Amino acid sequence: MEFENRELIFKASHMHKAFGPTIALKDVDFELHRGEIRGLIGENGSGKSTIMSIAAGMQTATSGEMFYKGQPWAPKSMLEGQNGGIAMILQESNTIPGVTVAENLFAGREKEFARFGFINILKMYKAADAVLAKFNITAFKGSTKINTLSFETRKLIEIIRAMEKDPEILVVDETTTALSFDGREILYGIIKDMAEKGKAVVFISHDLDEIMDKCTHVTVLRDGEIIDTLEKKDFDAKKISTLMVGRDIGDAYYRDDFEATAGEEVELEFKDVTYQGIKDFNLQVHKGEIVGIGGLSDCGMHIIGQLAFGARKPTAGSVERRGKPVKSPSKAIKSGIGYVSKNRDTEALMLEAPIKANILLPSLDRISKFTFISPRTENEIVEQEIKNLSIKCHNSGMYVSKLSGGNKQKVSFAKWTAAKSDVIIMDCPTRGVDVAVKQAMYKIINDMKKSGKAILLISEEMAELIGMSDRLIVMKDFKISHEFERSKDLKETDIIEYML
Amino acid sequence: MKNKEDKVEKIESTPAADGDLNKSSGGTAVAQKTGFVQKVVNAFKNFFAREHLKEFLRNHIYDICALGGLIICLIIFTIVPGRHPRDGKLLLWRPQTVKALISQVSVYFILAIGAVFIYLMGCMDISVGYQVGVFAAVFIIVANLSNLFVALLVILIMGIACAIFNAYVGAYVKLPTVMSSVILMQLFNGVLLSMYGDKGVNSYSLTMDLQAVVGSTWFRVIALVTLALIAFYFLTFTKVGKRSRAIGTNKRAADLAGANLLATRIVCYIIFSLFLCFGAVMLISRSNSVASADTTSYQMDIMIMLLMGGMPLSGGMKGKLFNAIVGTFTYVLLNMGLTLCGVEVAYIMLVKSAVFVTIVCLTCRKPGNLLPR
Numbered sequence: 001m002e003f004e005n006r007e008l009i010f011k012a013s014h015m016h017k018a019f020g021p022t023i024a025l026k027d028v029d030f031e032l033h034r035g036e037i038r039g040l041i042g043e044n045g046s047g048k049s050t051i052m053s054i055a056a057g058m059q060t061a062t063s064g065e066m067f068y069k070g071q072p073w074a075p076k077s078m079l080e081g082q083n084g085g086i087a088m089i090l091q092e093s094n095t096i097p098g099v100t101v102a103e104n105l106f107a108g109r110e111k112e113f114a115r116f117g118f119i120n121i122l123k124m125y126k127a128a129d130a131v132l133a134k135f136n137i138t139a140f141k142g143s144t145k146i147n148t149l150s151f152e153t154r155k156l157i158e159i160i161r162a163m164e165k166d167p168e169i170l171v172v173d174e175t176t177t178a179l180s181f182d183g184r185e186i187l188y189g190i191i192k193d194m195a196e197k198g199k200a201v202v203f204i205s206h207d208l209d210e211i212m213d214k215c216t217h218v219t220v221l222r223d224g225e226i227i228d229t230l231e232k233k234d235f236d237a238k239k240i241s242t243l244m245v246g247r248d249i250g251d252a253y254y255r256d257d258f259e260a261t262a263g264e265e266v267e268l269e270f271k272d273v274t275y276q277g278i279k280d281f282n283l284q285v286h287k288g289e290i291v292g293i294g295g296l297s298d299c300g301m302h303i304i305g306q307l308a309f310g311a312r313k314p315t316a317g318s319v320e321r322r323g324k325p326v327k328s329p330s331k332a333i334k335s336g337i338g339y340v341s342k343n344r345d346t347e348a349l350m351l352e353a354p355i356k357a358n359i360l361l362p363s364l365d366r367i368s369k370f371t372f373i374s375p376r377t378e379n380e381i382v383e384q385e386i387k388n389l390s391i392k393c394h395n396s397g398m399y400v401s402k403l404s405g406g407n408k409q410k411v412s413f414a415k416w417t418a419a420k421s422d423v424i425i426m427d428c429p430t431r432g433v434d435v436a437v438k439q440a441m442y443k444i445i446n447d448m449k450k451s452g453k454a455i456l457l458i459s460e461e462m463a464e465l466i467g468m469s470d471r472l473i474v475m476k477d478f479k480i481s482h483e484f485e486r487s488k489d490l491k492e493t494d495i496i497e498y499m500l
Numbered sequence: 501m502k503n504k505e506d507k508v509e510k511i512e513s514t515p516a517a518d519g520d521l522n523k524s525s526g527g528t529a530v531a532q533k534t535g536f537v538q539k540v541v542n543a544f545k546n547f548f549a550r551e552h553l554k555e556f557l558r559n560h561i562y563d564i565c566a567l568g569g570l571i572i573c574l575i576i577f578t579i580v581p582g583r584h585p586r587d588g589k590l591l592l593w594r595p596q597t598v599k600a601l602i603s604q605v606s607v608y609f610i611l612a613i614g615a616v617f618i619y620l621m622g623c624m625d626i627s628v629g630y631q632v633g634v635f636a637a638v639f640i641i642v643a644n645l646s647n648l649f650v651a652l653l654v655i656l657i658m659g660i661a662c663a664i665f666n667a668y669v670g671a672y673v674k675l676p677t678v679m680s681s682v683i684l685m686q687l688f689n690g691v692l693l694s695m696y697g698d699k700g701v702n703s704y705s706l707t708m709d710l711q712a713v714v715g716s717t718w719f720r721v722i723a724l725v726t727l728a729l730i731a732f733y734f735l736t737f738t739k740v741g742k743r744s745r746a747i748g749t750n751k752r753a754a755d756l757a758g759a760n761l762l763a764t765r766i767v768c769y770i771i772f773s774l775f776l777c778f779g780a781v782m783l784i785s786r787s788n789s790v791a792s793a794d795t796t797s798y799q800m801d802i803m804i805m806l807l808m809g810g811m812p813l814s815g816g817m818k819g820k821l822f823n824a825i826v827g828t829f830t831y832v833l834l835n836m837g838l839t840l841c842g843v844e845v846a847y848i849m850l851v852k853s854a855v856f857v858t859i860v861c862l863t864c865r866k867p868g869n870l871l872p873r
Contacts, residue, residue: 311756333758347756350749353817361746361757364739371738394555415757 006033009200010055010073010086010169015064017050017224024050025061026224032169032202037195039211040204042221042244043434045392045404048204049091050224052171056088057081069168079108085168089175091432092345095146095154102128102142105161135160135186152180152297159187170194173204177431177460180297181500188214206434208237209463220244245436253439254467255446260486262470263287267423267454268308268337272317275307276300277478280317285423290445290455292469295499297460300478302342305427305458308332309339321423333362338416342427342458344405348412351401355393356382358400358411362419385414389444406437413444424448425456430464442468462492474498562810563822565862569808570830577837591840599717605832606720607783608798608805612824613731614775615802617768620735620744622751622815623670623677628776629798630688631662635780636790637695640704648710655780659773667765677765685799696792705789714785727778732821734771744768748815804852805831807859 010032017025025047032038040048054061055068057075066073068084075081078088095104102124106113113124128142137156140149146157155178162170172191176184191201191214205211211218212235219229220243227243263286270283278300285291293301306312308319310332318325321335329339341347350358359382360367367377382396389410393403400411409429416424429445430438445468448455459465465472472484474495482498484490546552557564581591591597611628618625635655643651662684669680696702714723735741743764746754755761784790803813809827811819834855838848 309756328760329756330758330760330763339756341753341756346750347752350746350753350817353746353749357742357746357749357817361742361754361759364742365758368739371734373737373739373742375737394551398555399559 006035007198008032009034009069011067012051012055013065013067015051015054015066016062017047017054017059018062024224025054027064028224028226030219030226032200034198034200035195036217037191037201037203037215039215039218040202040221041206041208041211041218041240043406043436045223045406046221046244046434047224048221049173051221052088052173052202052204055081055169056086056171058088082162082165082167085166086171087162087165087167087169088171089155089159089162089173091174091178093151093154093178094158097147099146100125100128100142101132101140101144101146101149101157104146104157105131105142105164107161131160131164135163135190137186150180150298152178152183155179156183156186159183159190163190167199169200169202171202171204174206174432176205176207176210177428206432206438208240208435212237212240222246241435244434254442254464258486258488260470262289263452267321268456269320270304270308270317271320273307273314273319274316275303275312275314278303278307279478281480283473283480285454285456287422287454288449288452289470290449290457290468292457292459292465292472293475294459294462294465294472294495295475295481299475299499301458301475302427304475305339305342305425305456308425308456309337311339333419333421334365336420336422338362338419338421338424340412340416340424340426340429342431344408344412344431348415349400349408351399353400354397355386355391355400355403355411356396359385359396359414359418362415362421366419381418385418388417389414390440406433409433409437409441413441417444417448421453423454423456425458427458428460429457430459430461462495466490466492466495476500559818562812562818563820563826566808566810566823566826566830570826570833573830573833573837577833577840581837581840581842592837597836597840601832601836602717602720603786604836605828606724607779607786608801608832609724609825609828610727610775610779610782611798612802612805612809612828613728613821614772614779615806616731616735616811616819616821616824617740617744617771617775618677619806619811619813620741620748620815620819621765621768622748622813623666623765623768624803624813625666625681625772626678626799626803627662627681627685627688628802629795630685630692631659631773631776632780632783632798633790633792633795634688634691634695635659635777636783636795637692637704639780640706640784640790643710644707648708652777652781655777656774659777660770663769663773664766667762667769670765671762692792701792703789703791706784709788710781710785711788714781715788720782720785723782727775728821728825731775735821740764740767740771745815745817745819748819749817801831804856807856 008031010030012028012030015025015028015030017023024045028047028051030051040052042048050059053059055066055073057078057080060074060076068086073084075084075086081088096107102121105128106124110119113120113127125142132138132140132142137160140153146154149157155175159175170191172187176187179187191203194201195216203211203215216232217229218235218240220227220240222244230240265287266284267287268285270281273281281304283291293304295301303312307314308326310319310326310328313327320326321332321337324335326332326335326337332339345351350361356378360378363381364373367373367381379396385391386393386396391403391410391414392407400408403411409432413429426445430441433441445455445457457465457468470486472486472490472495473480474482474484476499484495547556577592578590583589584591584594587594611632615625615628635658638658639651639655642654665684666677666680669675669683670677714720743754743759746757746759747761747764751761783794805827806823807813807827808830809823809825811823811827834852835848838851843851
């Protein structure tokens with residue numbers, strides 16, 4: 001079999017990792033061969049990132065040993081891992097703000113450009129431009145300030161930085177969701193190229209379709225254990241998701257009805273809103289309606305979400321809730337609007353705070369009586385939300401930073417169900433969560449719709465938009481390029497046509 | 501329209517493969533209706549279960565260290581200074597010493613618990629001493645001209661003005677609030693100079709006897725307890741306390757969850773200023789007068805006290821009233837204890853700075869724990 005003929009490049013045996021009482025990896029054996037694009041898939045907290053972060057030196061294993069190119073391998077830091085040839089691109093943003101692209105690309109390597117203690121910045125820019133040219137990037141240069149670039153582009157710079165060191169193993173951890181369309185293509189190109197050169201790529205993702213499309217092998221993890229490793233010829237979406245979750249998740253994923261339904265009442269209305277590139281934007285969201293907005297990440301749809309919540313103020317026109325303009329987030333909340341931000345860890349949640357404090361924050365006005373907030377009411381609300389949304393935690397005092405990605409996202413949903421918001425704006429609500437959590441989220445969203453809430457669903461995932469929206473609005477260059485009605489026959493290709 | 505309550509209940513629990521953690525362990529599951537005694541026993545069992553104890557220790561490590569520091573100070577300064585040669589009582593526990601201790605604690609205590617409100621948001625104020633100095637002098641001048649009530653009213657208005665200034669500068673000019681307090685410090689320093697040095701006055705004295713009215717130790721204790729309870733109420737059971745902690749944890753997320761930055765800051769700074777005013781009155785009640793140099797070191801004292809009490813200077817969820825109380829007592833005890841041991845003032849300063857450096861070194865290793873990021 002081809003699988004066994006290839007040279008072994010990395011091996012971990014009996015690897016065990018515990019975070020306090022939580023066991024992340026249980027006696028895991030993992031092998032990686034040259035020329036492989038290995039997909040790692042599993043639910044949140046299944047240990048897929050943990051294996052590779054240990055291999056890359058970001059953390060150390062509690063016990064077990066690793067071999068890299070036949071030699072024992074125990075990197076103490078990410079730098080050591082990188083210098084040895086294992087580079088990892090992380091889920092979180094990892095560029096240095098406030099400096100140029102070149103300074104980011106060559107961070108830690110300034111000496112190469114230094115003379116008598118002074119850095120020849122022009123030489124550095126030139127070198128950076130050469131590197132960018134190698135990856136066919138022309139949109140920005142080495143001298144560009146990183147702050148002028150979008151989140152998506154910055155992610156691309158991280159990838160190039162990792163590739164600059166010519167790694168033997170590249171680990172891509174949930175990165176594609178943070179990339180733009182073009183960025184994704186560049187990353188796929190890099191991955192393919194590496195595999196052809198006899199190096200190895202480990203691709204960690206929640207996106208089953210992407211994994212099945214790009215990987216040569218896929219390893220499924222569940223609760224810190226490797227369940228199975230499949231070859232490309234055995235790939236089957238249903239089989240893999242069943243392995244992941246440990247049971248058949250059934251067909252119920254998105255909404256099962258294909259009829260667009262909505263109430264009469266207008267819950268949220270954009271009236272000739274103008275803001276930056278957006279000109280005279282008009283939109284109505286009705287009671288019990290899910291309005292989806294799709295497009296490329298910089299088409300302006302995320303700004304629409306922020307405008308709807310009062311987090312940005314339109315330069316002309318207004319966003320109105322029951323005839324009154326939405327002026328600020330706190331006023332929006334009082335009028336019954338909720339907002340699930342795309343940037344979960346920086347905008348939607350307070351990581352260094354208990355679950356309880358996070359869930360209750362938007363509800364404080366509602367539950368405060370003559371300045372007094374009753375602890376009993378608080379506990380009742382929080383316990384109810386934890387139960388309703390099945391948030392996995394020891395107790396409500398647990399810090400959100402200790403939760404897995406999917407549970408964090410559930411907390412940011414719980415904030416608005418606790419606040420009893422009637423209009424909920426969701427910006428990429430299922431970003432970085434696994435199939436089972438996604439399924440749960442879709443059920444929550446559908447239940448919200450049924451209970452009469454108006455939902456503005458902004459997403460970069462076409463399947464999700466098609467599966468959930470009553471009305472689907474496609475945006476391109478800050479304008480509505482098309483509007484689709486919910487239909488059984490709607491295909492991703494129909495939408496992409498209006499996006500690009 | 502349907503009843504709002506129904507809506508939440510309609511969201512049934514999801515079929516995802518989780519929730520087992522909820523059932524298997526954890527404090528929430530155990531607290532079933534089994535009667536009060538059983539509840540208490542369960543709570544104890546839960547608390548001493550290994551992972552809960554560990555979690556508790558992890559979350560309260562600074563509080564425990566701070567309390568430990570206070571206890572160590574108490575033990576050392578009970579033993580080391582020894583007994584009084586005449587009456588044979590332990591020096592630290594003689595009624596005179598305790599009285600002096602409470603008198604010293606009283607002003608610091610009020611200022612420190614007021615400061616908690618702004619430190620929770622990650623704000624810092626270095627104009628405290630100058631503000632209190634001016635408030636105290638103004639209070640005396642106005643009280644001598646009219647009466648105590650008018651005097652209190654005047655300084656309260658001044659305090660509120662300072663609060664609004666601080667909050668606005670922070671929110672609108674987007675300056676760190678410590679910068680607005682630098683402006684206030686300069687301003688009040690100038691006012692103090694014009695009130696004292698330029699006029700050749702060393703101190704202001706009240707013509708009426710405030711000391712006789714509010715100067716008794718018992719009155720002080722009652723006043724402190726009352727103020728602490730008020731602060732505790734606001735910090736624990738109201739929007740102000742919860743939102744200020746939220747802002748200290750993540751400003752952006754707090755703003756997007758309805759904790760309006762400006763509004764919360766204004767309220768917190770006003771509370772802080774009110775406490776400064778009470779502190780000024782408490783200061784006057786000690787000797788019926790106030791001198792120019794009485795207050796100028798307060799801002800740094802307060803910062804050190806809060807640090808000693810385990811308050812994270814970056815604000816957030818871990819800060820609480822407890823930190824201010826423990827910190828104040830430790831600091832005053834350290835001051836008095838060293839004096840009782842016969843250490844000279846210059847060396848006391850040295851010891852204090854050594855303690856300060858030690859705390860900073862111990863706590864700022866982990867980013868984001870105690871000091872601002």
